Amino acid sequence: GQNIDQPTEMTATEGAIVQINCTYQTSGFNGLFWYQQHAGEAPTFLSYNVLDGLEEKGRFSSFLSRSKGYSYLLLKELQMKDSASYLCAVSLMNSGYSTLTFGKGTMLLVSP
């Protein structure tokens, strides 16, 4: 079966850096997504990694190691508005279709 693990909750201070880890055990791996979801809102796309290495996009970066089944999302210069749930999702190819399997999400609380 598919298994995706990420911490349930994290706390950090405004202006700091936080790293949210995600480990996965899946078959048919076709890439890894990170989504941000504010309370009561829809998930929104943050990043996508399919090759090993770091992808940087402004204050957010995402890293992937396929051999280790590991990814992390790095958030720099934290702002209060970054308080949200962060969802790790693995893209799986199955019989020609691509679907996403999500982790349970990491709730990040940024305090002043």
Next chain:
Amino acid sequence: DVKVTQSSRYLVKRTGEKVFLECVQDMDHENMFWYRQDPGLGLRLIYFSYDVKMKEKGDIPEGYSVSREKKERFSLILESASTNQTSMYLCASSPPAGANTQYFGPGTRLTVL
């Protein structure tokens, strides 16, 4: 700007009722998905569709069915609602081929009494 809309933000139904949740996307996407999201369980895939009139079961299809008569519209049907189907339901769409970003609607919070 990409747009996925869902027919209701909040819905209250009674046990045994037939419930329709509608999702419409304006991005001409081939793929559409229905998820439910529950505390402690995350997002789980119920059904998806990769073309008009085509459907595939996701991880938790029991108690649900779907309909895709037009490319832009994907409906989730609860034939006989039960209290354990109280949840947040999220619709998403994506372009075809490969691992493409899914775009989500705002969600429908369904309560079954």
